[in-house]
Amino acid sequence: MTWRITWATARRALTQIRHDHRSIALILGVPTMLMGLLAWMYSDQPGFFDQIGASLLGLFPCIVMFLITAVTTLRERRSGTLERLLAMPMGKADFLGGYALAFGLAATAQAVVVATLSLSVFGLDVAGPAWAVVLVAVADALLGTALGLWVSAFAATEFQAVQFMPAVIFPQLLLSGLLVARDQLPPVLEVVSMVMPLSYAVDAMKHLTTSPTVGASLWGNLAVVLGFTLAALVLGAATLRRRTP
Amino acid sequence: MTEPRVGDAAVVVSDLRVVRGGMEVLHGMSLTVQRGTVTGLLGPSGGGKSTLMRALVGVQIVESGVVDVLGLPAGSPDLRHRVGYLTQAPSVYPDLTARENLSYFAAVLGAPASDVDRVLAEVDLTDAADRVVSQMSGGQHARVSLAVTLLGAPELLVLDEPTVGLDPVLRSDLWSLFHDLADRGVTLLVSSHVMDEATRCHRLLLVREGDLIADSTLPELLVRTESDTVEEAFLKLVGAGPAGANGDR
Numbered sequence: 001m002t003w004r005i006t007w008a009t010a011r012r013a014l015t016q017i018r019h020d021h022r023s024i025a026l027i028l029g030v031p032t033m034l035m036g037l038l039a040w041m042y043s044d045q046p047g048f049f050d051q052i053g054a055s056l057l058g059l060f061p062c063i064v065m066f067l068i069t070a071v072t073t074l075r076e077r078r079s080g081t082l083e084r085l086l087a088m089p090m091g092k093a094d095f096l097g098g099y100a101l102a103f104g105l106a107a108t109a110q111a112v113v114v115a116t117l118s119l120s121v122f123g124l125d126v127a128g129p130a131w132a133v134v135l136v137a138v139a140d141a142l143l144g145t146a147l148g149l150w151v152s153a154f155a156a157t158e159f160q161a162v163q164f165m166p167a168v169i170f171p172q173l174l175l176s177g178l179l180v181a182r183d184q185l186p187p188v189l190e191v192v193s194m195v196m197p198l199s200y201a202v203d204a205m206k207h208l209t210t211s212p213t214v215g216a217s218l219w220g221n222l223a224v225v226l227g228f229t230l231a232a233l234v235l236g237a238a239t240l241r242r243r244t245p
Numbered sequence: 246m247t248e249p250r251v252g253d254a255a256v257v258v259s260d261l262r263v264v265r266g267g268m269e270v271l272h273g274m275s276l277t278v279q280r281g282t283v284t285g286l287l288g289p290s291g292g293g294k295s296t297l298m299r300a301l302v303g304v305q306i307v308e309s310g311v312v313d314v315l316g317l318p319a320g321s322p323d324l325r326h327r328v329g330y331l332t333q334a335p336s337v338y339p340d341l342t343a344r345e346n347l348s349y350f351a352a353v354l355g356a357p358a359s360d361v362d363r364v365l366a367e368v369d370l371t372d373a374a375d376r377v378v379s380q381m382s383g384g385q386h387a388r389v390s391l392a393v394t395l396l397g398a399p400e401l402l403v404l405d406e407p408t409v410g411l412d413p414v415l416r417s418d419l420w421s422l423f424h425d426l427a428d429r430g431v432t433l434l435v436s437s438h439v440m441d442e443a444t445r446c447h448r449l450l451l452v453r454e455g456d457l458i459a460d461s462t463l464p465e466l467l468v469r470t471e472s473d474t475v476e477e478a479f480l481k482l483v484g485a486g487p488a489g490a491n492g493d494r
Contacts, residue, residue: 089353
């Protein structure tokens with residue numbers, strides 16, 4: 001891994017985002033709008049909004065970053081830029097690290113904006129500290145980035161890449177404990193939910209919803225999310241080939 | 246039939262076989278490219294030109310054979326900043342400006358930042374440097390991609406149809422640039438299916454259906470085939486089949 005190349009890749013990816021004003025508006029605006037809508041829907045039951053608000057705050061960045069990364073990486077693969085880069089002194093870790101860095105920064109911006117507005121304007125009430133909410137949201141976004149990178153290897157078109165989102169994210173979302181508490185799921189599904197990273201992302205946010213302190217359970221859940229992220233990056237790296245048929 | 250490593254050969258290919266999609270697309274090709282020359286790789290599309298180039302750059306999985314580039318096996322990490330590769334389809338980021346693209350690739354190669362202005366001038370894009378590539382014409386887009394290969398100090402340039410879609414003036418300018426580079430010791434392998442570009446090459450490799458059917462200079466080729474133009478020579482060789490060529494099956 002060469003820091004110069006990793007950093008150049010991150011800067012390049014951020015420059016691409018910077019040129020795309022509409023995407024910036026969507027990245028920042030859509031989750032904000034959805035959180036606002038949710039707060040409005042539950043304006044008569046603020047307790048319920050507090051219960052699921054933080055979890056959703058963690059899921060939006062994951063979904064958005066999954067889509068952005070899957071499509072961007074697919075473009076790299078299909079346009080020949082990836083082949084060109086891999087014929088240069090570019091390491092796979094530089095490529096993945098550059099993207100993780102750039103999208104991690106974009107996700108941080110998103111999480112800060114959405115969390116700030118949710119906590120101040122929309123009246124979301126969490127017991128834990130705001131910085132921890134942002135931290136979990138960023139970890140979730142990195143998870144989305146890593147999953148998107150990996151999945152892009154199996155998509156031949158951008159249309160397919162987008163279709164992978166419901167296939168990869170939705171089952172995790174359904175079993176994450178957001179709709180039905182995980183210990184009340186049928187036993188088989190409960191076991192399945194244990195090997196899905198989003199379950200731990202939701203657990204981390206639930207912890208912050210109810211507990212005023214940042215404890216071992218939060219760090220444990222965060223560590224699991226980051227572990228899945230690293231595993232997905234390693235799987236993603238295995239799909240980057242210098243030599244192709 | 247392994248050829249000895251010649252001191253002044255930039256590329257030595259020996260008995261190269263490549264299979265793509267279950268089909269053998271190169272059938273044991275052997276050739277040598279001398280340093281500091283412009284070598285034209287000609288032939289109909291689908292004949293294996295791009296596959297050969299991909300093998301030289303080390304991005305092609307090869308079935309068997311030896312591919313040595315600048316004295317090292319193709320694809321060696323040490324070669325990655327010494328070999329410039331232009332793919333047939335322009336491979337740059339369409340949502341960045343020409344300058345942003347070149348700055349990025351220069352950083353990856355470890356080339357000095359001043360290289361960006363130099364290569365922009367070499368491909369005649371200085372005035373369009375700050376335009377987003379997706380808003381450029383097809384020819385400009387292709388030239389941004391070509392400029393990337395000129396960054397740093399490559400010793401070998403593998404260019405897959407660098408002049409396709411360019412107007413005659415620009416094409417002539419680029420061929421002058423190729424010769425300037427060759428005079429400085431750079432080796433160029435340039436593919437084309439425009440036969441008249443053969444007149445600008447020191448040496449010609451004619452490829453058809455995965456076989457090398459000629460490896461000679463243009464005058465030699467015309468004499469041997471008793472032809473007046475490359476086109477005619479090529480048609481005669483195609484009619485004669487692979488016999489009489491250096492790259493026997």
